[in-house]
Amino acid sequence: MFIETCIAPVNIALIKYWGKRDEELILPINDSLSMTLSTDEMCAKTTASACSTYKEHRMWLNGEEVPFEDNPRAMRCLKALQRLALAKGESLKFPLEWKLHIVSRNNFPTAAGLASSAAGYACLVYTLATLYGIQDEELTAIARQGSGSACRSLHGGFVRWHKGEASDGSDSIALPVVTSAHWPNMHVLILVVNDSRKKTSSTKGMQRAVETSDLIKYRAKQCVPQRIQAITEAIKQRDFETFANITMQDSNQFHAIALDTFPPCVYMNDVSHAIVSFVHAYNAAVGLTRVAYTFDAGPNACLYVLKEHVPSVLQAIHTSFPNDAAGSVEYVKGIPIDGTASPSSTPTTADAILNGNFTLPTNERNLLKYIIHTKVGLGPQRLTKTDSLLNPSTGLPY
Amino acid sequence: MFIETCIAPVNIALIKYWGKRDEELILPINDSLSMTLSTDEMCAKTTASACSTYKEHRMWLNGEEVPFEDNPRAMRCLKALQRLALAKGESLKFPLEWKLHIVSRNNFPTAAGLASSAAGYACLVYTLATLYGIQDEELTAIARQGSGSACRSLHGGFVRWHKGEASDGSDSIALPVVTSAHWPNMHVLILVVNDSRKKTSSTKGMQRAVETSDLIKYRAKQCVPQRIQAITEAIKQRDFETFANITMQDSNQFHAIALDTFPPCVYMNDVSHAIVSFVHAYNAAVGLTRVAYTFDAGPNACLYVLKEHVPSVLQAIHTSFPNDAAGSVEYVKGIPIDGTASPSSTPTTADAILNGNFTLPTNERNLLKYIIHTKVGLGPQRLTKTDSLLNPSTGLPY
Numbered sequence: 090m091f092i093e094t095c096i097a098p099v100n101i102a103l104i105k106y107w108g109k110r111d112e113e114l115i116l117p118i119n120d121s122l123s124m125t126l127s128t129d130e131m132c133a134k135t136t137a138s139a140c141s142t143y144k145e146h147r148m149w150l151n152g153e154e155v156p157f158e159d160n161p162r163a164m165r166c167l168k169a170l171q172r173l174a175l176a177k178g179e180s181l182k183f184p185l186e187w188k189l190h191i192v193s194r195n196n197f198p199t200a201a202g203l204a205s206s207a208a209g210y211a212c213l214v215y216t217l218a219t220l221y222g223i224q225d226e227e228l229t230a231i232a233r234q235g236s237g238s239a240c241r242s243l244h245g246g247f248v249r250w251h252k253g254e255a256s257d258g259s260d261s262i263a264l265p266v267v268t269s270a271h272w273p274n275m276h277v278l279i280l281v282v283n284d285s286r287k288k289t290s291s292t293k294g295m296q297r298a299v300e301t302s303d304l305i306k307y308r309a310k311q312c313v314p315q316r317i318q319a320i321t322e323a324i325k326q327r328d329f330e331t332f333a334n335i336t337m338q339d340s341n342q343f344h345a346i347a348l349d350t351f352p353p354c355v356y357m358n359d360v361s362h363a364i365v366s367f368v369h370a371y372n373a374a375v376g377l378t379r380v381a382y383t384f385d386a387g388p389n390a391c392l393y394v395l396k397e398h399v400p401s402v403l404q405a406i407h408t409s410f411p412n413d414a415a416g417s418v419e420y421v422k423g424i425p426i427d428g429t430a431s432p433s434s435t436p437t438t439a440d441a442i443l444n445g446n447f448t449l450p451t452n453e454r455n456l457l458k459y460i461i462h463t464k465v466g467l468g469p470q471r472l473t474k475t476d477s478l479l480n481p482s483t484g485l486p487y
Numbered sequence: 488m489f490i491e492t493c494i495a496p497v498n499i500a501l502i503k504y505w506g507k508r509d510e511e512l513i514l515p516i517n518d519s520l521s522m523t524l525s526t527d528e529m530c531a532k533t534t535a536s537a538c539s540t541y542k543e544h545r546m547w548l549n550g551e552e553v554p555f556e557d558n559p560r561a562m563r564c565l566k567a568l569q570r571l572a573l574a575k576g577e578s579l580k581f582p583l584e585w586k587l588h589i590v591s592r593n594n595f596p597t598a599a600g601l602a603s604s605a606a607g608y609a610c611l612v613y614t615l616a617t618l619y620g621i622q623d624e625e626l627t628a629i630a631r632q633g634s635g636s637a638c639r640s641l642h643g644g645f646v647r648w649h650k651g652e653a654s655d656g657s658d659s660i661a662l663p664v665v666t667s668a669h670w671p672n673m674h675v676l677i678l679v680v681n682d683s684r685k686k687t688s689s690t691k692g693m694q695r696a697v698e699t700s701d702l703i704k705y706r707a708k709q710c711v712p713q714r715i716q717a718i719t720e721a722i723k724q725r726d727f728e729t730f731a732n733i734t735m736q737d738s739n740q741f742h743a744i745a746l747d748t749f750p751p752c753v754y755m756n757d758v759s760h761a762i763v764s765f766v767h768a769y770n771a772a773v774g775l776t777r778v779a780y781t782f783d784a785g786p787n788a789c790l791y792v793l794k795e796h797v798p799s800v801l802q803a804i805h806t807s808f809p810n811d812a813a814g815s816v817e818y819v820k821g822i823p824i825d826g827t828a829s830p831s832s833t834p835t836t837a838d839a840i841l842n843g844n845f846t847l848p849t850n851e852r853n854l855l856k857y858i859i860h861t862k863v864g865l866g867p868q869r870l871t872k873t874d875s876l877l878n879p880s881t882g883l884p885y
Binding site (some may be wrong): 290301303306307308310311333337338341342344345346348349350351353355362365369377473 | 523612696699701702705706709732735739740741742744746747750751753756757760763767809
């Protein structure tokens, strides 16, 4: 039996991917650019094993067995990896006919709408590649065929997914912009929002956008290329203000495109918009752009804040979004915050100004479910045998 | 003393006006097209009087005295009308130096965000023109300088505001497309939504959109001209399905532009989006496009429904948006509905299908404040002396 366990990170797009030019190969209509989040707080973890005695490919996801051979996206990734292993030729560790058992887990709630499929497919592809002994630049193009944005989770730091020009998708790959070490104090607060609406899936939403939105063509052709250039420069210069403004504008434009779709796709809710108002009011109060928001295809906010400002921003969040659980480790998860950010501590000047300027849409408490504090991080990593999710003596999940 | 009383209608844009190319003259970046609502349910009413003994221009709006000489938009309208009166020459009824007392009222809540300024300025200009004895095609260009969309309230039926090309705004005028008699069974349900958020004013919102949105340029140049052509044709053909789809798409695109503005402008709320979902679910359930929505710079929905479908649509609204006041005349105002639309009557097939397909975002009751049932209507009308809002013996409001 051969067995490998790896983890892969979540990535959050700053310049959004929305719209495919090829549904089958998952080729996008525009480049996108993301930041990879530290695996310390959130990651997908996968153990893949190959054994001569396995009868069929089997997969367990978050504790439940899920179809694998019937999952065309997963099978496409597997086939592509096997072709690559075969092409490398020399020394296959084991015959390609051997069946696989795969166990995968996300250490964050799938329901939170936090790009779990990106981390999941990146982890699947990376772990299988490790199992087959492949190290190749082509891996991002393979992960892309599982879930588009998965290709960006194969690198750490800031990552650009080039849309590519080739019709076979061979140049639609993700490449690093800068490593996480370039801007290590780039922190993130994920505000998980209570929401129960049924939303259009990303796949359907972007398909419908390409079919019905007039504005999406202009965005892909005119707006995105400029923004990719400008934010790449801002990241290289560690220019937070420019980085923040482009990030917020592109999040807004993505949701504008979703709204210009027919019937419209609405991913943000009133609480999301209250967070947007809060961020603009906070930045106005401190007279500097200290916080940026971005929203994916769901209501949760991802706030970018430099490490040194996290305590005061978090305190302002506690003031503006009062929560009965504030102060508990269950409410603010992830990287510990130093003491000044407890909800009971003295308000900062920004808080004081904010309190005068910013009125919540409702007086409701507990609009946020919880907050995750994390930061920029590394790409996928290979773990040791002790981290295995699969019992090698049974070939089944622990 | 000379005295005149007139009423003017509200109009609701189907193709939205958003963005000025000239702030001073109120010249838009694109044509817009609206439907005028019947004055039976909603109108602005203005009495204007001129008297040799008045010391200064005075104005009362909805029972309170408001500045007139300090209101540059009102004064610009007055000056333009006086120039026109002078140009006509022959027989001025009274010297232009005479001061005016003006009393104006909206018979609908200003706070409901129902385009009160459009009806108000249209009524002011029409009443003053009547007082000065002016009948002129230039009136719409004058009303435009009070509030852009006011120019469209000077005609009944369906009205197109041509953006014009001239830098002095002389060709930026509203012209009728068809009269209200062309499509008399075009009815409207205005769903007034509870909302307490502070919103960006239209003036500021569109200014900021022109400055910061990339998409607005494309909309004005590429999308709107096509839509104006297509919806004009649909109106002429009484093709409800095409009319409805373009109306909904343009409402969505307008809100997309507002969201693409930086900082973003958000006018719809969760209840607005629930209404959008309801309309799409309803149309899907009946297998035809029977209802169209449009939203202005606020959360209230304006639904277009042909007269014969009003009872069943209203019943579906009662089912999907349950309200403690449903059934009372206070809840559904305006044109009386025939008995089948009471909230207690037997559900229709569409209701039954809807109930299976459509889930409200919350289980809350009373998400709607009230509903106004109205229809397409005439332009401004001159009333008799008995309708005066001003006591001729005191020169003050009754």
